[in-house]
Amino acid sequence: MVKRLLGTWSWASLAGILALAMFVLPASAQVAGQPVDGQLGMQAAVTPVAHSIHSFYDLVTYIIIAIALFVLGLMVYAMYAFSESRNPTPSRTTHNTLIEVIWTVLPIIILVIIAVPSFKLLHLQFSYPKPDLTIKATGHQWYWTHAYPDQGGFEFDTYMLDSDGLKERRAKGLDAPRNLAVDNEVVVPVNKVVHVLVTAGDVLHNWTIPSFGSKIDAVPGRLTATWFKAEKEGVYYGQCSELCGVNHAFMPIAVRVVDQATFDAWIEARKEDDEDKANAIIQKAALDLKSRNKVASAAD
C-alpha cells in the first residue's frame, strides 16, 4: 500500500516538475504594457527596476527548478535503492555529521545567493534618483486623479472607457484594450526619471504598472512613492492592485510615454485646461507610433 502510494506520488511529482520546467519560462519575451491571450511569464520590462525584477525572477525560478529536480532525484533513488525487496534489513543509522553539516550549510549558501540580488533590487526600487518630473496619483472609489505639481499644478481624473468609449477610440484607428483603456492617460517623457507620489482619498488602492515594475499602495492620509524611467515610447497599462470595493477591477491606469516635444505640447494644452487639444496631441502621438512600429516590423 505504502509502496503504491509512493509510486503514485513520484509519478505525480515528476509530471508536476516536468510541467514546471516546460511552463515556467524566463520572464522576458512578452508584450510590453499589457497582457496578451495565453501569456506565460511577465509583461516585458521597460524600466531599470523592471529589468532587475525580471532577472531576479529568473534567478529564483532556476534555483527552484534545480532544488525540485534534486529532491525528486533523491526520492526516486531512495524509493529504488531502499525498497523492501532490495533492502530487507534497513540501516538503523540516525546521525551522519557530514550530511548534517551539508544540509545546514547548503541552504544558507542558497539563501545568501538569493538575498544579495534581492537587497540590491530593493535598494534600486527605493533609490529615487533625482526626478525630472513628479506626478501625484490619488486613488478614489473608483477612479484615479493625476496631478502634475511641478508643471503648473493641473490635475485630471482618469476613468476607464466604457464600451462606447472603446468603439469611438477604435474607430479612430487607436488601440483600446477592454478594461484597460482610459479617458485621460498619464503622459510622461521617454528616458526621464519620474516620481509618482501616491495617496488615496477614501480607502486603500494601489498604483501599479507591471512593465515599469511599479507597484505601491495608495493609503488615505499617507504619501507613498514609486519611480520609473521608461526607456521606450508606448502606452503601459496597469490596474488598481488593492481590493477597494465593487468597481476595483474597473479603475485601470494608463501611462503614455512620448518624446519630449510631444510631452511639452501636451503640458501646454493641459496648462490651458484644453482637454480636447491635450487628448488630440496624445492620439496623434499614438497613431504616429503605431505607423512607425508597423514600418519597423515590416522591415524586419
Ligand SMILES: [Cu+2]
Ligand atoms: Cu482597487
